[in-house]
Amino acid sequence: MSTTASRRRPATASGPDSRSAPRRRAPRGRPRRPVRRPYQRAVMRRRLIAILIMVTVTAVVGTVWFTPVLGVRAVEVRGAVNLTADEVREAAAVEAGTPLVRVDVHAVDARVRELPRVAGVHVERLPPGTLRLTVDEREPVGVINSPDGAHLVDATAKDYATVTGPPSGLPELRVGPDALAAAIGVITQLPEALRREVLIVTADTPSDVRVTLSAGREARWGSSADTPRKAAVLEVLMTRKGSVFDVSSPELPTVS
Known part of the structure; x- marks a missing residue:
């Protein structure tokens, strides 16, 4: 048996209440500001700090370099x-x-x-x-007596000052211009005790240095080479009788 089932559609409501409700609009007002993220604020702070540091450094450098402050x-x-x-x-x-x-x-x-x-x-x-x-x-180690005064000579053989009278305790230098460095080389290498005995240093050439000691004694030195060794030999020779001590060749010293 065939029956036709009548399909019923849902009834459409009619009337003022059946209309769809209108959409509500958001109330108008000030636009919302975008929210700044934390890292953006941190970047701004760092930039401001950098600018302040640059200004401060510039001010300090300018004050130090270009003003009398x-x-x-x-x-x-x-x-x-x-x-x-x-x-x-x-x-x-x-x-x-x-x-x-x-x-x-x-x-x-x-x-x-x-x-x-x-x-x-x-x-x-x-x-x-x-x-x-x-x-x-400069400190003097010797003195050159001259008509214009006493010339002070230091350990570098520099004639650096002229005074009216020579200081006490300095040996007199009677040397030529070419022999001055050799004479100073001998004086500065002597032991302190032996240096106090030196009265005059004479030299015509750098290889002919002679040292006048106290009590009328003389040491023939030769050049300024091996001065410490020559001084050690001289100290031994001075324990013997004699007035002239030749240490120009320290391997073969003589006393006369």
């Missing part, structure tokens, strides 16, 4: 004995107010060394405004 206010001199502090300052020629970091210490060193009495100098910058000069003066 940290300039030279005092030139301190140490080690000067025969020289005066003013003589050293004048030779250094450092203008007051010069930025301390811009002082050329090598140039100052060279200018101070031009003073004949100066053997060396150490230049130091002492912030905020002091330049210290520590001077090493």
Whole structure:
């Protein structure tokens, strides 16, 4: 038996309530600001800090290098004995107010060394405004008597100063210009006890050095080579009777 099942469609509601409800719109107002992420804020902070550091460094460098705020206010001199502090300052020629970091210490060193009495100098910058000069003066080891005065000679054989009277305890040098270095080489290598016995050093040539000792004794030295050995031999020979001790050949010394 065939039956036709009537398919029923759902009834469509009609009337005002059957209309679809309209969509609700969001209320209008200020647009929302995008939320900054934490790392963006950190980047901004780092940039600001970097800018502040650059500005600070630039200000410090400008102050130190180009203004007298940290300039030279005092030139301190140490080690000067025969020289005066003013003589050293004048030779250094450092203008007051010069930025301390811009002082050329090598140039100052060279200018101070031009003073004949100066053997060396150490230049130091002492912030905020002091330049210290520590001077090493030459010390005489012999003296050359001349009509214009007594010429002081140091261990480098430099004739560096002339005084009216020779200091006590220094041997007199009666040497030619070519023999001066040889005579100084002998004096500076002698033991202290033997050096105190030396009165005069004579030399016409570098290989003909003669040493006049106290009590009328003389040592014929020859050249300045092997001076420590010759001095040791001389100390032994001086225990014997004699007035002339020849140590020019230390292997074959003689006494007469």
